[in-house]
Amino acid sequence: MPGMVPAGYLAKRVEPNTGWLANDQVEDIYALSNCISDDFGDFTEYWKHNNYWLFNSPAALRSLAEEAGLDLTGTKLFYYEVFEQEYHTAGSWQPFTVDNGLHTRVEVPQTKQLEGFDIVTFSLGPVPECSCLSCNLMAELVPVNRHCLLHTFEEAYSLLSADVFKDCEPGPYRIFAVYSQIEQ
Template sequence: MTPAGYLAKNIRTEAGWLENDVVEDIWSVSACLSPAFCDFVPYWRHNGYWLFDSPAVIGEIAAEEGVDLSGMRMFYYEVHGEQFDCDAGTWSVFAREASLPTRVQIPARKQLEGFDVVSFAAQTAPECSPLSCNGLARDIAVNKHCLLATLEEAKTLLETGCFKDCEPGPYRVFAIHTVTQV
């Protein structure tokens, strides 16, 4: 897994619509249901994974936007080095956006919370997380944060067609960590 960066998110805690008694909140990489702390793209301070190299950069942008981060959760992400094309049924290496400097600061402490499968049709920023966005968690076992337990499980679900026709692909697998210290 490759360090991809950080993002502060406003977590959606109402998940009854998902029809899954296990899910309490949505910790997906996607911003569809649990949005990012603000519209950060116009600042062009994100890295080549369209995340942030450190929580400090997020704090600076939040201050400029007048956003209070105290009620948000800070996540640290790692990404699997290959993406999956459901139509071709193949894995291929992908690269971060090389024009954006990427120097991710590894957190001193991190807690692995699970894995998310995310669409990347535009090959830049994370798009949709079908477990939550498309409701696949109704039929796929997930944890209370709507995440998968292992990288192997995510890969197997992709390879066996569980994500086919959910969103335009390819799909990338992310490890989602909570951080308390950086």
């Protein structure tokens, strides 16, 4: 996909309870945000994450989990790529930078399974905040897949450009490709 940048890895406790969401298609929540599907633990205090607040490799994530005593049991490992521009509610796409001094050299996985695309808010800078699809219940209004993600990049880009998410959490908004990490 043009314009997608490797962002990193995160282990999440995928939320299987979706009864609160008025969408029978959704079986679980693969959102990047920590609002519904929890991250594997509070890792930020250790400052081992990268500029995207993710991990450069599965090994780096596992190493931090072991060092910090964070249990990975019951988590699913995801790999993320982010579109190189963010959408501002003023109706414009603009490049963004995430250089906050954290080491960022993401290892791209040899095998990965694209699960869909998430729209994530970034009103406070580099930290991923809410997923408009799950946190703001937009999955009740726009077609999503069984993981509460958009099917294509083009859908995500078009919906943002049409200001469909303007009444969600404050932007800017970024598009993330969400991949299941296939272990070898």
